[in-house]
Ligand SMILES: O=C(O)CCc1cccc(O)c1O
């Protein structure tokens with residue numbers, strides 16, 4: 001057994017909005033380092049913890065967590081659409097292990113995923129990779145959410161299971177850190193928006209284009225200092241990264257969702273992906289963070305962070 005971890009933010013505005021040459025060069029250099037880390041580790045299986053943004057998972061059946069035994073990319077924001085190379089057997093083992101641990105994870109024979117899962121895969125492996133995957137959906141925008149402790153326990157159950165395997169497993173976390181992009185919320189949605197949050201799968205390409213254009217315009221307004229979006233919070237983000245690096249992950253149990261939202265914005269809940277993945281790594285053994293980068297990027301409407309980590313025994 002050996003396990004490694006890569007965690008990174010996603011933003012659909014990456015490649016669309018320009019954060020300036022210096023930031024872009026630094027982020028790209030960071031992504032290059034992550035790709036080198038992954039190549040050197042040479043994973044036989046990659047488990048991706050990531051959210052969805054009402055593109056693949058809706059309120060007609062909103063699970064807290066869901067493991068895909070098969071999955072298909074909706075192809076939003078220029079990501080490759082279609083079936084993903086899911087390792088069905090590994091996904092089944094993980095589902096059983098998590099259920100045995102007492103965490104009532106949902107399961108899917110066709111998990112629909114958006115850029116929350118596909119962007120990190122494409123960053124790390126390219127646009128049409130055949131890298132075997134297990135996608136694990138972590139609800140971060142379909143309020144209400146359960147306590148953070150459940151996220152940690154989900155991750156631990158995954159980590160305990162893969163620690164028993166004779167296989168190099170890469171854990172990938174996708175999301176965060178603090179950000180508040182224009183993702184609709186059911187409680188405040190007018191009826192036509194509510195309808196698509198409940199059952200909005202397979203929008204017409206025109207409808208998708210209109211929504212994406214709205215996000216692009218929002219990011220322009222935000223970058224120009226107007227618009228009604230919260231600022232990225234580097235203090236919250238560094239605190240999150242410090243705690244993840246410390247390995248003292250039980251401390252996240254005390255982070256209430258109200259506090260996370262107040263400090264990290266509505267999409268700050270995406271740190272759940274990071275907590276799940278780091279908890280999985282820790283369940284496989286003591287770890288150390290080997291790389292860490294952070295850039296608050298207004299043009300991408302997010303604090304863009306990345307990290308890699310590996311087991312101490314293998315460093
Ligand atoms: O709903 C959508 O498709 C856009 C969501 C979105 C926007 C900016 C930064 C992000 O990280 C993000 O996920």
Ligand SMILES: [Fe+2]
Nearest residue numbers: 116175267270
């Ligand atoms: Fe997101």
